Amino acid sequence: MENLGDAYTSRRWEGRDPRRVVAGATLGVLGALAVVAAILLVTTPLSAFLGATAPHAAEKLGGTLGGLGIPAMLLSVVAVLPSSRREQVGVGAGAALCLVGIVLFQVAYPYNWTVGGQTFAFETTMAYFLGSCVAFWFVFTAMASFRRRNDPHGTVKLEIAHKGETKTVQVSPEEYRRYTRAVRGDGGTTDQVVRELESRLED
Numbered sequence: 001m002e003n004l005g006d007a008y009t010s011r012r013w014e015g016r017d018p019r020r021v022v023a024g025a026t027l028g029v030l031g032a033l034a035v036v037a038a039i040l041l042v043t044t045p046l047s048a049f050l051g052a053t054a055p056h057a058a059e060k061l062g063g064t065l066g067g068l069g070i071p072a073m074l075l076s077v078v079a080v081l082p083s084s085r086r087e088q089v090g091v092g093a094g095a096a097l098c099l100v101g102i103v104l105f106q107v108a109y110p111y112n113w114t115v116g117g118q119t120f121a122f123e124t125t126m127a128y129f130l131g132s133c134v135a136f137w138f139v140f141t142a143m144a145s146f147r148r149r150n151d152p153h154g155t156v157k158l159e160i161a162h163k164g165e166t167k168t169v170q171v172s173p174e175e176y177r178r179y180t181r182a183v184r185g186d187g188g189t190t191d192q193v194v195r196e197l198e199s200r201l202e203d
Contacts (some may be wrong), residue, residue, distance in 0.1 A: 024079025031072030038066030056110040063109065067102040067128065071095035074135040083142040091142075094135025101128030160197060169197055 039062070040046045047058035071094065078091045101124050108120035158169045158176075171179070182193045 021080050024076045026076075027079060028073050028076030031069040031076060034065045034069030034072065038062040038064075038069065041065070060106075060109050063105055064102060067098065067105065070132065071098040071135055074132075074139050077139045078142050081142050084145075087138045087142040087145075090138030091135045094131045094133070094138065097131025097134060098128050099131075101125070101131060158197070 037046075041050070041052065041058050041062035047053070047061070050061070052058045052061050074091055075095055078088050104120050104124040104127060108124055112118055112120055114121050158171060159166055160169060161167075179193050179197075
């Protein structure tokens with residue numbers, strides 16, 4: 001049987017570093033604030049307060065902030081949730097494609113947007129749309145594959161290698177806490193926990 005500490009440290013708990021969770025939550029909040037600021041810029045006198053009084057300046061600044069806010073929120077999801085390297089890279093690639101759309105927006109708006117000799121509205125929106133779709137898809141897969149520690153019946157599932165096979169044992173939250181304390185040396189003995197879990201596997 002594998003080390004019980006390793007058994008409790010399943011792949012589903014990877015990426016739960018508190019610093020990463022805080023960074024992801026902060027990124028999500030900043031992204032949400034950027035979207036709110038973008039809306040206020042084009043609907044309230046906030047643009048004048050920020051000095052964006054030139055023609056189309058408020059719309060350009062608002063579009064930039066909103067464009068940055070959405071991929072930031074998507075990135076925050078895979079930063080907070082346990083996610084695979086593939087999901088993280090996928091969301092990062094989608095966010096990078098969104099940034100391409102934002103750069104094109106900076107170049108094109110307003111004079112080369114829908115009027116002029118060379119317009120970039122279609123290229124800009126397609127780059128941003130595709131980037132958002134890619135990022136959202138990998139966020140969706142990260143959320144779909146995320147397994148909570150407690151199932152709907154209030155039990156905890158432990159995956160344990162026993163006699164060359166990986167088996168699942170369901171324990172109550174109270175038992176899980178007791179086993180965790182024993183593994184950490186805060187109460188009980190690891191050998192006792194091992195024998196108890198092995199007896200369940202033999203049943």
